[in-house]
Each structure stands twice: as C-alpha cells, then as structure tokens.
Amino acid sequence: MGAVLEQHNLPLDEKTEIPSFIVIEGPIGVGKTTLANRLAQSFGSDLLLEGADDNPFMEKFYEDPKAAALPTQLFFLLQRARQLKEIKQEDMFNPVRVADFLIEKDRLFAELTLDRDELDLYEQVYVSQTIDIPRPDLVVYLQAPVEVLLERIQKRGLKHERFIEAAYLQRLSDSYIQFFYQYNNAPLLIVNAADIDFANNDDDYQLLRQQIIEVKSGRHYFNPTQVSL
Numbered sequence: 001m002g003a004v005l006e007q008h009n010l011p012l013d014e015k016t017e018i019p020s021f022i023v024i025e026g027p028i029g030v031g032k033t034t035l036a037n038r039l040a041q042s043f044g045s046d047l048l049l050e051g052a053d054d055n056p057f058m059e060k061f062y063e064d065p066k067a068a069a070l071p072t073q074l075f076f077l078l079q080r081a082r083q084l085k086e087i088k089q090e091d092m093f094n095p096v097r098v099a100d101f102l103i104e105k106d107r108l109f110a111e112l113t114l115d116r117d118e119l120d121l122y123e124q125v126y127v128s129q130t131i132d133i134p135r136p137d138l139v140v141y142l143q144a145p146v147e148v149l150l151e152r153i154q155k156r157g158l159k160h161e162r163f164i165e166a167a168y169l170q171r172l173s174d175s176y177i178q179f180f181y182q183y184n185n186a187p188l189l190i191v192n193a194a195d196i197d198f199a200n201n202d203d204d205y206q207l208l209r210q211q212i213i214e215v216k217s218g219r220h221y222f223n224p225t226q227v228s229l
C-alpha cells in the first residue's frame with residue numbers, strides 16, 4: 001500500500017504516492033540512518049531507528065565478540081521487534097514510516113557472531129518475536145566497498161565502533177549481498193552508495209529520493225555515477 005501525500009520538494013499541485021513503510025538497509029557505515037532521517041523529514045513521516053547507542057552490550061561486543069555476542073543480538077532483536085509491533089498498532093494514524101533496519105537482517109549478524117548453541121537459542125526467540133509483524137512496502141539496500149565503509153565509520157567516530165575491523169565488515173557485506181540476492185518479500189531498490197553524498201549534497205539526495213518514489217514493484221538497481229555521466 002502507499003500513501004498519497006503532497007510533498008515539500010514537489011510542485012504544490014502535484015501529488016505523489018509514497019510507499020507506506022520504507023526500510024533502508026545495508027552494512028555498518030553505508031549511510032542507512034542518514035538517508036532514513038532525510039526521507040522522514042521530506043515525507044513528514046514517523047522514523048524508526050535501531051538505536052545502536054542504546055544497546056549496553058555494543059562496546060563489549062566489539063572488544064570481545066565471543067563473550068558479548070548473544071546479549072548484543074538478543075537486545076537488538078527484542079528492540080526491533082517491539083518497534084515494529086508498535087507501528088502496526090498505530091497504523092491508522094500514520095500514513096508513512098521510514099526505518100533504518102529490516103528485521104530479517106538481524107539473523108545476518110547472529111549467524112556471523114553466535115556459536116551453534118547460541119544460534120539455536122536465538123532462533124527460538126526470533127520466531128516468537130517476529131510473528132505477525134508488518135512487512136515493508138519498499139526496501140532500499142545501500143552498497144559500498146569495505147574501504148568506503150571503514151572511512152565513514154572512522155569519520156563519524158562513534159565510541160562503540162572503534163574496534164570494528166575490515167575483515168568483519170567484509171564478512172558482513174558478503175552476507176548482505178547473499179541475503180538480498182534471494183530477497184523477494186518486498187519491492188527492492190539496490191543503490192551503489194559509494195560515490196553519492198545524500199547527507200550533504202542536495203542534488204544527490206533528490207536524485208535518490210526520486211528513484212525511491214518511482215519504485216512500485218520488483219527489483220531495481222540505481223548507480224548514480226552512471227546517471228551523472
């Protein structure tokens with residue numbers, strides 16, 4: 001479903017159908033939260049953020065992944081599931097929502113960090129927590145090389161991310177590629193985010209925003225560098 005809204009960045013007499021629930025996804029450092037914030041502002045929509053800063057186990061995880069992986073994953077899973085259940089209850093009051101997480105991606109991190117017994121326990125909790133949660137109307141998957149991700153992570157300088165290593169990011173990026181290669185639960189827009197600055201360059205942002213508005217079904221690819229040539 002979509003919501004018909006009159007948008008600030010469109011002509012006043014033009015109305016555009018916006019996907020009702022837009023999810024931005026991609027590996028750490030690719031710009032999910034930045035894009036989600038800008039879209040929510042453009043569309044006047046509710047914003048759901050995964051809140052890594054709220055997870056008390058994050059810093060411990062990056063210091064010692066083996067010791068803190070399970071509580072880190074369970075905290076995120078419960079947090080994300082709660083947010084999605086809440087928006088379903090409030091569905092009639094908010095025509096558009098934007099989130100910087102897809103609940104299914106939680107498993108990617110779990111499979112990378114948990115041992116067999118921990119993963120079995122995690123899966124039981126996952127199944128119980130994800131029953132009857134809303135599906136997105138559009139997923140935007142942002143991609144960028146690991147060196148770009150590392151540069152962006154270092155630039156933003158978050159305390160709990162200072163121990164992230166290139167090898168971990170590479171495994172994570174590979175998991176995302178494999179996951180979205182098979183993903184068909186919602187319309188999907190795959191974006192090369194390596195050379196697009198939707199945080200500071202308004203032209204870049206408007207170009208991507210227009211792509212997001214136009215996707216109604218199926219799988220689509222957007223490479224801004226090809227558009228600019």
